[in-house]
Amino acid sequence: MSPASETLPKAYDPTEVEARWYPRWTDAGIFRAEAADTLEGGREPYVIMMPPPNVTGTLHNGHALFVTLQDILIRYHRMKGKNTLWLPGVDHAGIATQAVVERELKRHEGQSRHDLGREAFVERVWEWKERNGSRIVEQLKVMGAAADWTRERFTLDPTCSRAVNEAFVRLWDEGLIFRGERLINWDPATRTALSNEEVEHEEREGELWRFAYPLTGSDEEIVVATTRPETMLGDTAVAVHPEDERYAAMVGKKLRHPFFPERELAVIADSEVDPTFGTGAVKITPAHDPNDFEMGKRHDLGFLNIFDLEARVNENGGPFQGQDRYVARENVKTELERLGLARGGEAMTHAVSISERSGEAVEPMLSRQYFVRAAPLAAEACAALDELGQTELIPASWKSTWDHFMKNIHDWCISRQLWWGHRIPVFYDTKKLEEAIHSDASRKGGDTAALRALEGGAQRGDLVRLALDTVDEDLVRSFSVASRENLCEGASGERYVQEEDVLDTWFSAGLWPMSTLGWPEETDDLRAFYPGAVLETGFDILFFWVARMMMFGCHFMGRAPFGHIFLHAMVRDAHGHKMSKSLGNAIDPLDVIHGISKDALIEKTKTYPVPEKNLSRVLKALAKEYPDGIPASGADGLRFSLAALSGQGRDVKLSIPRVAGYRAFLNKVWNATRFALMGMGEEEPPPLDACLDRFSMADRWILSRLQAATERVAAGIETYRFDEAANGVYQFFWNEFCDWYIELSKDALMPDASQETRQTTRSVLIHVLDASMRMLHPICPFQSEEIWQRLPGRDTRWGSEVPFCAVAPFPEVDASLVDLEAETQIDRVVRAVSRLRNLRQESGLPQRQRIPAVILAEDDAVRESLGSVADEVKRLARLSELQIDKPSAYSVPTQAAVHAEPDLQVVLPLEGLIDLDAERGRVEKDLARARKELEGYERKLGNPGYVNKAPAEVVEETRARAGRCQEKIEGLLGSLERLGAS
RNA sequence: AGGCACGUAGCUCAGUGGCUAGAGCGCCGCCUUGACACGGCGGAAGUCGGCGGUUCGACCCCGCCCGUGCCUACCA
Structure with a gap:
């Protein structure tokens, strides 16, 4: 019989344990789901589609949070017997990935993607994907993702x-x-269109600058105010409010463009103009501003595009052609000043649209793109939440945001001028193309650029591109074919040219809940696992992704893709700042799991794209924040922390000291196990059922508390209150099981206890540990598995068909073990011990000194129950002797510390041991507190409104409290009297 | 501008229309008590952002204000 303390190391080492279990789980195939279990076996499915991370990235702490929460849900429901599927994957992340590879190409080979050509470039991206894609999978496995x-x-x-x-x-x-011409968000840096959701708004310092347009044939002028003077090159009108008297006479007149005398601008009246802003007159650039675009359509204005694809002024900008928009801005101002048309300006902060991808200011551009008509799809998605009740949004506070977005949804621009992605399956029929070009030309008076190109024998591809941009939209549609098959292959291949653009990444991501299961094929997987139980993700992609999945799922499957949408908070650093590599505060989850030294952390941060001017400040802050680096928390430690910190607010502030605190919990769990296994050897404890009639009060108590904890943890997970679940395990295990049960049961395990008592206690210890590990498993899969495997009697309890904690049943509440009497009694013991400890320390008695004590209680049963644990009380309160008596049978000595509880009094006779003044001070403080409390009760009871209107039991309770308080005060007065009399 | 959160101990956060408002970390003191110093025991510490209102009673419900964060938005 070898003591367990020799087989279990003294401190828990997560690294060693965590490396061991993942391969065993996967080798046993326990994470695999079978459609047949549901389709034929009728087992209820529980499905989560993992939000696919960007294939070229690495996981950060935001991912760590979703992995933790989803894995908790998955593991919990698997243990609850569901047919559980967590389907993992990665996303090709169009712009982001292409940008990374382009950057690498430039850096290492000095080439652009155009130098390589489309096919070769895409080849490179695939290579990159193959090299980097597997890192995410490895990280997920380190995190424990089932x-x-x-x-x-x-x-x-x-x-x-x-x-x-x-x-x-x-x-x-x-x-x-449809394909149509709209004002779209153009990113001049990545040279692609963006959806509205990929554009961020940022407040920036700018200038509201004024200049004058002279009226033609008059000395009058109209002054306009703008933050973008360069766009005046594309102005086609000036708008004023119809009721603005200042300008009423000018409406309908013409203005002269200072640089282009041949262009006449109209003065128009439109009620959208705010007469109180600026000069009350707005310059209108219909091709480069969303408002002006609408205005242009309403008033049939000209749309003059003045920028090329890199936001440089094009041929329509005359002398400014070729200038970058910001350069052109200054030059236009200078030129207007020279012409005497400048009218001053003032500083102003205004919102600038920024590309989420490049950080560059987005240029609104008139462009032909593919769009999804989103409104009808959004209506279907909304119905799933509202009328049909198929999906619930959690936390519900997001519903109003959701509604606002969905009811005001814009058409979704889905074409991207990229090479990496799903090429749009539209094919242009070159035969019909010619007809279209001819029809278009005849509509437009016979001569068009496309017609000239056609007759000039232009290359097929160029001709298509030209026609797409210039031929009327209905005619474009006449030569466009959307096809499931690639029409460019096979016999008819010669005839077709495929669209060059690719689809927005979120288009494919929107199909994720279906495409992963084989849709459009009617696969078994699709039948068994659609719809999923919950979609768990960050609220930042509610519209990007969640809304799109809802729209597509409802539209194509006729049913919402998931029952719950649970939106988790954002992971931030300890100060609440968003973690980002460019801020230098991003912490890699692997560094939390495995630990990292301060120096290594600093070196690593140096490789992040932190702006030069901030770097030294960032590194200094880092050194201050982590003077000792980051201690290894293990995956379990990180998971537990993330779960415990994920309230339902919008932030999860990941503080490393806090993580260390939770890691200490895992060490505590480990050592409680060491204690339980100590001296047990291979000997199996009897099953709990065999001990039912031999339980001590403490046994009954901890088993009862276990039921409460089980309920709390299960409810926490089921309601997405992961903090509740984590705290439930934490408090039960540490504050109840370790602090009290283990302490109370030590005597029962000593060699002088009877064999029967020892066996019963062990049975309870092992039972509680077994259940606790199963309860902990969803949150901390590695440690719980390790310990559960080591508990003696595992095979007897679970049999060989339950080879892992990961597939053992989650504990169920056993009502027969709920024991309120035991809870009352142990609660009394806890109070008595705590008061004794408090008295001795308040009285300044050193910890090592054993002292005698007396507990007085009127009630026979109270005395009896305390008497039954007298030895334990003595040990826990470090007493030399314990007397338990009726108050009437004991006369409190003059020098004594006394504390009264409602049902008992604890007394430390302190003859010669205490400082009388200090004791008097303590009692007086107690007295003051009690008097204040009593005052509160009396104020309430003296209020007729309270006595009459409050529920009778509340009033009664207050009376009882007041009574007890009064007794306590009398006791304290008695003490004071004794002390004073000395 | 509108919407949504949030504001509770030094820090990070729980919390319920009625018990003396809690936890972890930090802090102070004691303790190498036969699992654990990643530990044990005890302690100090909060006018629950401010002002009103509803109520017998408000940290909690309502209104306004202040502050913080996020989202949405066409004020050039």
């Missing part, structure tokens, strides 16, 4: 691509996808 890797998906793999084409063609056929 995902079904046999079903791992990539948004560009054939199954997903097929779904994308299917969805596109169906929407096209239904008229929900």
Whole structure:
């Protein structure tokens, strides 16, 4: 019989334990889900689609949070017997990935993607993906993610691509996808269109600058105010409010453009103009401003595009052609000043639209793109939440934000001028193209650029591109075919040219809940696992992603893709700042798990894109924040922390000291196990059922508390209150099991206790540990598995068909073990011990000194129950002797410290041991507190409104409290008297 | 500008229309008590952002204000 303290190390080492279990779980295939279990076996499915991280990135702490929360849900429901599927995958992340590879290409080979050509470039991106994609998978495994890797998906793999084409063609056929000219968000840096959701608004310092447009044939002028003077090169009108008397006479007149005398600007009246802002007159640039665009349509103005694709002034800008927009801004101002048209200006902060991708200011551009008509789809998605009740948004506070977005949704620009992604499955029929060009030309008076190109024998591709941009939209549609098959392959290949643009990444991501299961094929997986139970993700992609999945799921499957949408908070640093590499405060989850030294952390941060001017400040802050680096918390430690810190607010502030605190908990769990196994050897404890009639009060108590904890933890997970679940395990295990049960049961394990008592206590210890590990498992899978495996009698309890804690049942509440009597009694013991400890320390008695004590209680049963644990009380309060008596049978000595509880009094006879003044001070303080409390009760009871209107039991309770308080005061007065009399 | 959160101990956060408002970390003191110093025991510390209102009673419900954060938005 070897003591367990020799087999279990003294301190818990997560690194060693965590490396061991993941392969065993996957080798046993316990994360794999079978459609047949549900389709034939009728097992209820529980499905989560993992939000696919960007294939080229690495996981950060935001990912760590979603991994933790989803894994908790998945593991919990698996233990609850559901047919559980967590489907993992990665996203091709169009712009982000392409940008990374382009940057690498430039840096290492000095080439642009255009130098390489489309095919070769895409090849490079695939290579990059193959090299980097697996890192995410490794990270997920280190985190413990219980995902079904046999079903791992990539948004560009054939199954997903097929779904994308299917969805596109169906929407096209239904008229929900169209190609049209709109004012879109153009990112001049990455040279692609963006959706509204990829644009951020930032407040920036700017200038509201004024200049004058002279009226033609008059000395009069009209002064306009603008933050973008360069756009005046594309102005086609000036608008005023129809009721603005200052300008009433000018409406309908013409203005002269200072640089282009041939262009006449109209003065128009429109009620959208705010007469109180600026000069009350607005310059209108319909091709480069969303408001002006609308205005232009209303008033049939000219749309003059003045920028090229890199936001340099184009040929319409005359002398300013070729200048960057910001350069042109200054030059236009200078020139207007020279012409005497400048009219001053003032500083102003205004919102600038920024590309989320490049950080560059977005240029609104008139452009032909593919769009999804989002409104009808949004209506279906809203119905799923509202009328149909298929989906619930949690926390519900997001509902109003959701509604506002969905009811005001704009058409969704889905074409991107990129090479990495799903190429749009639209094919242009070159035969019909010619007809279209001719029809277009005849509509437009016979001569068009496209016609000239056609007759000049232009290359097919160039001709298509030209026609797409210039031929009337309905005629473009006449030579466009959306097709599931690639029409450029095979016999008819010669005839077709495929659209060059690719789809917005979120288009394929929107199909994720279906495409991953094989849609449009009616697969078993699709039948078994659609819809999913919950979509768990950050609120920052509610619209990017969640809304799109809802729209597509409802539209194509006729049913919302998940029952719950749970939006978790954002992970921030300890100060509440968003973690980001460019701020230098991003912490890699692996560094938390494995630990990292201060120096290594600083070196690593130096490789992040922190702006030069901030670097030294950032590094200094880092050194201050982590003077000792980051201690290794293990995956379990990080997971526990994230769960415990994830309230339902919008932030999770990850503070490393806090993580260390939770890691201490895991050490505590480990050592409680060491204690339980100590001296037990291979000997199996009897099953709990065999001990029912031999339980001590403490046994009954801890088993009762276990039921409460079980309920709390399960409820926490089921209501997405992961902090509740984590705290539930924490408090039960540490504050009840370790602090009291283990302490109370030590005597029962000593060699002088009877064999029977020892066996019963061990049975309870092992039972509680077994249940606790199963309760802890969803949050801390590694440690719970390790300990659960080591508990003696595992096979007897669970049999060989339950080889892992990961597949053992989650504890169920056993009502027969709920024991209120035991709770009352142990609560009394806890109070007595605590008061004794408090008295001795308040009286300044050193910890090592054992002292005698007396507990007085009127009630026979109280005395009896305390008497039954007298030895334990003596040990816990470090007493030399303990007398338990009726108050009437004991006369409190003059020099004594006394504390009264409602049902008992604790007394430390302190003859010669105490400082009388200090004792008197303590009692007086107590007295003051009690008097204040009593005052409160009396004020309430003296209030007729309270006595009459408050519920009778509340009033009664207050009376009882007042009574007890009064007794306590009398006791304290008695003490004071004794002390004073000495 | 509108919307949504949040404001509770030095820090990070729980909390319920009625018990003397709690936890972890930090702080102070004591303790190498036969699992654990990543530990044990005890302690100090909060006018629950401000002002009103509803109520017998408000940290909690309502209104306004102040502050912070986020989202949405066409004021050039």
